[in-house]
Amino acid sequence: MNLGLSDKDIAFREEVRAFLRDNLTPELAAAGKKATSVFVEPEYTLAWQKKLHAKGWAAPSWPEAYGGPGWTEMQRYIFASECAIAGAPPLAPMGLNMVGPCIIGYGTPEQKAFFLPRLLAGDDYWCQGYSEPQSGSDLASLSLKAERDDDHYILNGSKIWTTHAHHANRMFCLVRTDLTGKPQQGITFLLLEMSAPGITVDPIITLAGEHELNQVFFDDVRVPVSGRLGEENDGWTVAK
Incomplete structure (x- = not known):
């Protein structure tokens, strides 16, 4: 197994680092570094989510058809690692990581059309x-x-x-x-x-x-x- 980064992966890592430099404010980074669990106050986690959503990066694990970025496993690993190193606050897990996948798997077309865009945008907590x-x-x-x-x-x-x-x-x-x-x-x-x-x-x-x-x-x-x-x-x- 080759665990080295390809040229494409290295370019992606630089893109992630540039995004973090430009968008992770000192206030957001401070909130992330103080976090003692996956839960951070919404004023910080939702502000960070809106920045990620504007880039199309709010839900790395979601299928591309429902708003995910279509990343490889390596890209997801790079993104998570760079966010952790930079001190980005974790996104609220109950929406994107828990009920979102449930709606993708079991929701009606109407439920998907209503809830999934709101989940990505952080309109619902x-x-x-x-x-x-x-x-x-x-x-x-x-x-x-x-x-x-x-x-x-x-x-x-x-x-x-x-x-x-x-x-x-x-x-x-x-x-x-x-x-x-x-x-x-x-x-x-x-x-x-x-x-x-x-x-x-x-x-x-x-x-x-x-x-x-x-x-x-x-x-x-x-x-x-x-x-x-x-x-x-x-x-x-x-x-x-």
């Missing part, structure tokens, strides 16, 4: 509604109830340890739509708006005084069936 007070490592035991009412689901229950829910305008959420059969078979994957009536976000403050996590409560929250990703009761497959 997503959080993940998976863990519950009694369902963390045993995710299949989740119990947030979603009852079908014509063209809506009505949600009651809560999610916990929800990172950046206080910043997010959208959530991808696993809900319980069937109690019969194996637990994994009764889960549905929903895309919902955090501004929906009945959603309450309560902060979880760490001993260090930091606010990154939250508990989210759902009280008769109505989510359109059009927000379902994949088939009803097949959310476990989508989430995997």
Whole structure:
């Protein structure tokens, strides 16, 4: 196996370095270097994402047909390495790296046309509604109830340890739509708006005084069936 850089790879590396010199401001670099996890405050990560999006580099792993840059594995490695060396802030992972690929794989044409451009541009900030007070490592035991009412689901229950829910305008959420059969078979994957009536976000403050996590409560929250990703009761497959 030849792990050396080709002339094309070297030229690409220089292009990435030039872009970083021209676009990574001291404020963005400082935010990236201070990061202790993959989560950085949206004021920095979204500002950086918009610069990358303008270049067509916001989603290195996405297929080119959906807005990815069409890079080789080596180019993706070079880009990630140079960004790390320069101290660029990581992009918010819940959108581009998690729900985005799910929508590419399971979304309807309408869902893809609406959500994917917004994900690339950073117009939406997503959080993940998976863990519950009694369902963390045993995710299949989740119990947030979603009852079908014509063209809506009505949600009651809560999610916990929800990172950046206080910043997010959208959530991808696993809900319980069937109690019969194996637990994994009764889960549905929903895309919902955090501004929906009945959603309450309560902060979880760490001993260090930091606010990154939250508990989210759902009280008769109505989510359109059009927000379902994949088939009803097949959310476990989508989430995997």
